[in-house]
Amino acid sequence: MTKIPNRIYLTEDEMPTRYYNLRADMTDKPAPLLNPATGQPVSLDDLKPIFCEALARQELDDDTPYVDIPEPIQDFYKKYRPSPLCRAYSLEKYLDTPAKIYYKFEGNNTSGSHKLNSAVAQVYYAREEGIRRLTTETGAGQWGTALAEACAHFGIDLSVYMVKCSYEQKPFRKAIMETFNSRVIPSPSDTTAVGRQILADHPGATGSLGCAIAEAVEEATSREDSRYVLGSVLNQVVLHQSIIGLECERAFAKIDDYPDTIIGCAGGGSNLGGLIAPFMRDKLQGKYNPDILAVEPASCPSMTRGKYAYDFCDTGEITPLAKMYTLGAGYIPAASHAGGLRFHGMSPIVSKLYDDGFLRAKSYKQTDIFAAAVLFARLETILPAPESAHAIKGAIDEALACKESGETKTILFGLTGTGYFDMTAYAAYTNQTMTDYLPTDAELAEALDRLPVVPGQD
Numbered sequence: 001m002t003k004i005p006n007r008i009y010l011t012e013d014e015m016p017t018r019y020y021n022l023r024a025d026m027t028d029k030p031a032p033l034l035n036p037a038t039g040q041p042v043s044l045d046d047l048k049p050i051f052c053e054a055l056a057r058q059e060l061d062d063d064t065p066y067v068d069i070p071e072p073i074q075d076f077y078k079k080y081r082p083s084p085l086c087r088a089y090s091l092e093k094y095l096d097t098p099a100k101i102y103y104k105f106e107g108n109n110t111s112g113s114h115k116l117n118s119a120v121a122q123v124y125y126a127r128e129e130g131i132r133r134l135t136t137e138t139g140a141g142q143w144g145t146a147l148a149e150a151c152a153h154f155g156i157d158l159s160v161y162m163v164k165c166s167y168e169q170k171p172f173r174k175a176i177m178e179t180f181n182s183r184v185i186p187s188p189s190d191t192t193a194v195g196r197q198i199l200a201d202h203p204g205a206t207g208s209l210g211c212a213i214a215e216a217v218e219e220a221t222s223r224e225d226s227r228y229v230l231g232s233v234l235n236q237v238v239l240h241q242s243i244i245g246l247e248c249e250r251a252f253a254k255i256d257d258y259p260d261t262i263i264g265c266a267g268g269g270s271n272l273g274g275l276i277a278p279f280m281r282d283k284l285q286g287k288y289n290p291d292i293l294a295v296e297p298a299s300c301p302s303m304t305r306g307k308y309a310y311d312f313c314d315t316g317e318i319t320p321l322a323k324m325y326t327l328g329a330g331y332i333p334a335a336s337h338a339g340g341l342r343f344h345g346m347s348p349i350v351s352k353l354y355d356d357g358f359l360r361a362k363s364y365k366q367t368d369i370f371a372a373a374v375l376f377a378r379l380e381t382i383l384p385a386p387e388s389a390h391a392i393k394g395a396i397d398e399a400l401a402c403k404e405s406g407e408t409k410t411i412l413f414g415l416t417g418t419g420y421f422d423m424t425a426y427a428a429y430t431n432q433t434m435t436d437y438l439p440t441d442a443e444l445a446e447a448l449d450r451l452p453v454v455p456g457q458d
Contacts, residue, residue: 004100006089008251010082016246017069019239022277022349024065025284028356030235030348031323033059034310039455042320049221050228050319051236054125058236067239069121076120076153080109081243085251086415090379092399099402101395102259103415104248104275105382110176111146113385113417114271115231118240119146122229123154133157133226135219137187137212139267140166140340140387141173142417143231148180161187161215163342164207165335169424187212194218194316206335209268209343214316221318232268233313233322233347241274248412249278259290259412261398265390266294266303266361267340269347275414276359283358292359293398294350295390297369299437300333302326302346303354303361305444310454311345321452324351328447334437338366338425339386344447362394365436369393370429373419385417386425 023029032041047056058067069077088101106114126134134156138144144160151158160182167174167186174184185191187207188198194214198205205211213230220228230237252258262279264272272294282288296303303325311326313319326345333342346354353359366386373389375396376382384392391413402409419426428434 004087004255007084007086008254009084010247010250012078012082014250015074015077015082016243017074018066019069020242020246020277020281021061021065021067021239022242022273022280023062023235025281026352028352029062030352034321034454036312036317036321036452046320050217052126052129052131052227054129055122055236058239059234070124073121073124080116082247083108085248088380091376094379095396095399095403097399097403098406098408099399100408100410101399102410102412104244104412105415106244107382107415107418110149111142112420113142113146114241114244114274115143115146116149117243117274118231118237118270119143119150121240123147123150123156126227126229127154127156131156131225131227133223134229135159135161135216135226136229136231137161137209137216138231139163139209139342140385141170141421142340142385144182144184145173145176147229147231148177148182151182152180158182159216159219160184161189161212163187163209163212164205166340170421173421187215189215191215192218194318198315202332205332208315208332210313210315210329211332214314214318217314217318218316232270233343233345235349237270238273238347238349241270242277244271244274244414245277245279248275257410258288260409261291261293261411263293263295263391263394263398263411263413265341265387265414265416266296266346266350267387268343269350271414271416273347273350280353280358293394294354294359294361295394296361296363297337297339297341297390298363298365299337299439300327300342300344301363302344304363307448307451308351308355309451311451313345321454322348324348325354326451327444328450330450331444331447336435336437338370338422338428338434339390341387341390364390364393365438367429367434367436370426370434372396374429382415383419384415385419386422388414388416391415
């Protein structure tokens, strides 16, 4: 029997040249975005002040299954793609499991994560339409770093609103973004009206992605030459991230295997949606029936403890309404949370698939996910991002279940990036000063009780 290599690589010629739009194969589509002023589905004209037109069209397109990747984007991708599909032999041996464990490693670029896949695409489309300034938010800093790289390459100015607790914990993320000539502002800030209001309502607020999104959107819509870009949640981002799953599909074909279980960390849903895209297509079409697991932090449990409802994507309540699993736009996760999975909601695509029973979800405390991260680092020699460690913990538990049952399953998880800018969190874990925070039902109810009322919706 031929031994599977530790790393399975595609050649550049084997890299996908089209994105896959998972919505095209969903019989029941995600609910449309709604204009908060009218309660009606948003139109292309509604989105144009926020996004460039090409991205707005991708956001609204539920029917086109494949979208060509423009050649300049492919050329940029070839600087760091295709990314490897890796076999975790040492982890398998340590766990003494009959399961085969694979991970798709997306950390081989300066941003250290999968975020560059969508950053390159979004900046390219903006430049093609003559946009010269972009604004965005970032949680752990991976998206901001990726977008700064892409903006430097295509000659676009960038303002990044960085969640304040991450801004303070990860100064070197800020330094990298500034190296690429981007402006970095801790959020909530006093530079926008919504930021000033959040600070007035919550003095000393440590921030959330919802806060940072609100500030970035306000800046973008206040200038004619600016547009906003988002690193997760949106349909367009899941589309761009499908290159992850498409590469996995081709790599598994090379070794004549197919994953039984697919696991991704879940914050806003982009890496999860991209990883599972072709496998979920097979599931929807009845070709295969993989078990798909979303893993989220217990401190921000939008799927496992949230509500499936229309909500704002930002704390300032100025974005369109999305139907998603949400904790409420006003929910601000605990500052003790060490990962970047701090968004109050979930991708409408992922949310719809979860609500329809095509995937399942679980949450973990951060001390548990850091234990998994440290174990993985010692065995596989990659220090994982805390976000990725949620998927690692899920994969370990699934592999141990195989040990109990004797099943020889093929497990795939997404290693979305590296944790070399998360050393404050790693130090807290190794020094045993890290704490866990689980929101109470009353805390979650406070934000959920303020969900917008949408006529005709539950």
